[in-house]
Amino acid sequence: MINVKDIESSIVVIYNKHHLDVYRFLICFSGNQNDAEDLTQEVFIRVLKNLPNFNCTNNLKTWIFSIAKHVAIDHYRKRKFATIFREGFFKQLESNNKKPDEEYEINEMKELVHDAISKLKPSYRAVVILRGINEFSIKETSDILKCSESKVKVDYHRALKILKNKLHFATEEVLTNVK
């Protein structure tokens, strides 16, 4: 599929096949559409640059995601989540086809979910998104994160537990508020 002699058509094929998955990983990671788009572009530019060196025996998808993980973690280090949260999160969470109190309820819920996720440490966040949202297998996740499969399992369960606890209390609060 990768034709080094025709890099242009190769990268276009790769981009069209994988950009949505990469974007979904990065939107969950960053919580901000503008950042997620910028980061997605950054990931594919890195993929393009390293394409001549790509070893075809590797799994292309896990290779792309390991690049995406690096881009995400780099970004996280540059800008802490709190600042992003303040800047743009509320503006873009808009829904036009819901009734006012439903809308309020959903927005508050989203805010809570995002708050919970953004407070996970980056390695947990990456595991949850890769396993839960992108639906990678344990093996693929461990390839992307360059760690053991048992670490993936342990981190995933710990991260889920943290999320569930936070969201359990939160949903109850939201519901009682509404009623």
Added chain:
Amino acid sequence: MLNEKNLMNTIRRTYQQQPREEFVVSTEKILRQKARSMDKRIQVKRLSAVWSGVFLFAVAFSWIFLFSGKDVLINALNNLDEGASSFVINSTKKEPLVFIYHTHNQESFTPELNGNSSENAFSDSKNITLVGKKLSEALNEKNINAIYDDTDIASVLNERDLMFADSYLISREILQNTLNEHESIKMVIDLHRDSQKREATTVKINGKDYARILFAVSSISEHYDINNEFAIELNSKLEELYPGITRGIYLPGESARNNYNQDLHPNSVLVEIGGIENSLEETYRTAEIFAEVVKQVMDDLE
């Protein structure tokens, strides 16, 4: 309650699951442009590699066939060959024929020292070993491979808490080791400086002062006959060429405390060049003369 599936769906709903259409299109455009410029860079690299190869070949070709490159190459190859063979000759020639050592290595000359007291004509730097060095250099110039030893025997004596009279024990070790190491050695010279006054140790030849030579042969050495013969040969050759340069052969009495290590090699002799009051220059002149004689004796030996 939240199960895993619900949780993940909640998360999915939380975030905008589609990037904007303009973004997707513009990113594809950017990637296409970058890929094209990469392609160009790769092609430029490949082309420049090919062309520099062609260029180098053309330069080498014209140098070898149109200019004088062929001769230069052939010369260089020939030189390489010669260098290798001359090295082999040198290495076979390296085995020493003459060994020069100094049992009393600190014996020195008062004109070379600042204090003029004749009892203290000893030095740890300006001493008889310089004459031994000169002699070995003179021999090497005459194509007789000579080595000399300048071990500071006086300080070895000090370290081992021995007396001056035990110097021969130390020099014996040195001589023995050297003989074991180099079976090629045909002559052994223990070079000393005499303690006589200037009148006895100096001679004028052609208007120049030369330090005189004295040989000493131990009468208790088991090689006494050959040792003595060897000394006589050196002495008579010197006398022939430079009358007055030698003071003859000295035979310490039967009671001599030691054999001067002359039992270790038949052609070994104790040589005294000059006395306390001679200058290094005078002894160097004599060393040159002595080297001539050693060469003659060596030629006779072969």
